[in-house]
Amino acid sequence: MPLLELKGLTKYFGGLGAVRDLDMQVEPGEIHGLIGPNGAGKTTVFNLVSGVYSPTKGKVFFQGEDISGKRPDLVARRGLTRTFQATTLFHNFTVLDNVMVGFHLHSKINFWGALFNTPHTRRREKELRQKALEILEFLGLAPMKDEYARNLPHGHQRALGVAIALATEPKLLMLDEPVTGMNPEETRVMMDHISKLQERGITLLLVEHDMKVVMGLCKKITVVSFGRKIAEGGPDDIKKNPEVIEAYLGGEEHVA
Ligand SMILES: Nc1ncnc2c1ncn2[C@@H]1O[C@H](COP(=O)(O)OP(=O)(O)OP(=O)(O)O)[C@@H](O)[C@H]1O
Ligand SMILES: [Mg+2]
Structure with missing residues (x-):
């Protein structure tokens, strides 16, 4: 059974589909990457999973239980915690x-x-x-x-x-851009921490723009663009995927 499963997860802000019909599974013990250009909907996924927002449609399952729209403190109590994009x-x-x-x-x-x-x-x-x-x-x-x-x-x-x-004491820890603003040495230290957390049995879902970090840590990566999943797979598949390259080249970012 996946630790976290998103089924048809959808969030609209007015007419804007920030997350659209997203299916995703995070397996226990893995470091799973969630990437995509700015505004693709990554932080919104975290907000939906951690209970900050309720989905417009679709469901979030944690350890097989439906936690869609549950309050953040109740979600955290079950063992699902996130960090914020800005330091809080x-x-x-x-x-x-x-x-x-x-x-x-x-x-x-x-x-x-x-x-x-x-x-x-x-x-x-x-x-x-x-x-x-x-x-x-x-x-x-x-x-x-x-x-x-x-x-x-x-x-x-x-x-x-x-x-x-x-x-x-999370079972699943969701990190939103953990190395943003870090110098290379700080980044290396943070990567090391993330690996050690995995060794301690914590499952990780990682949103990060630094492709060296994502490709270095994640065995499985889900790519979103304009709220939709456009690709999923290992680092090598993702790097070569034409849709992914297109999504990134459309913006200012590049897949390393
Ligand atoms: N509370 C909100 N109200 C209205 N629109 C929102 C809200 N939160 C996010 N959005 C919009 O939803 C879309 C997805 O935003 P989100 O923050 O999830 O993107 P992201 O992938 O995390 O981007 P970044 O890489 O820049 O952090 C964007 O168009 C954003 O402007
Ligand atoms: Mg974000």
Whole structure:
């Protein structure tokens, strides 16, 4: 059974078909690429899957269950999390506290426990702190755990966005342009993190314009243009596909 399955997924904004009749399957354990020129509908797919938007038509299945139009926090609780195209951090929180906020998006600490600061709540906070530190360690951010997020260099801010997402313990992590604005060294480090996440058993759906990153990480790639799927396959098939080349050459981008 695919981990994620989109069936006829469609989203209209007024008369504009941002995503049209999209069928796609993400298999457990893979790094699946979703690419296409600017405005092709990639972020809209993420918004539909993560529950930010409801589909106009079609369905989203996660682990075989219909999650179409379910609220983002409920979707995240099932193990499906996304990062945002722009970095969304709590700039005036420390690095560690940013990850702690990520945990609270789905933590079992209930309202009354937090209010009365019960021993159970204190114990749970301590556990979460430990887990947060492990995530920061994993992403190479542990040395700056007490820095304000706003003071981090761009590459580290993007990595912190991934750390917050990891705090929800995703089975499927959707990354929207994780290396945008990164220099080659930061890009290499992020690619390494993504591979390691896969090794840890997390399935990844990757939207990215950097073709070296996409071709280097993904065994399977879905290409969309004007909201529709135009091709699907391995990196070599995609690079040679005339429709893909046409879609990219029509814009300013090129498939490397
Ligand atoms: N909330 C919205 N309201 C109206 N139109 C929208 C909305 N969100 C996206 N669109 C439009 O839907 C189309 C697809 O946008 P989307 O952001 O999904 O593209 P994308 O593939 O992520 O592009 P990019 O590579 O530039 O990030 C675009 O024409 C966009 O202007
Ligand atoms: Mg986008």
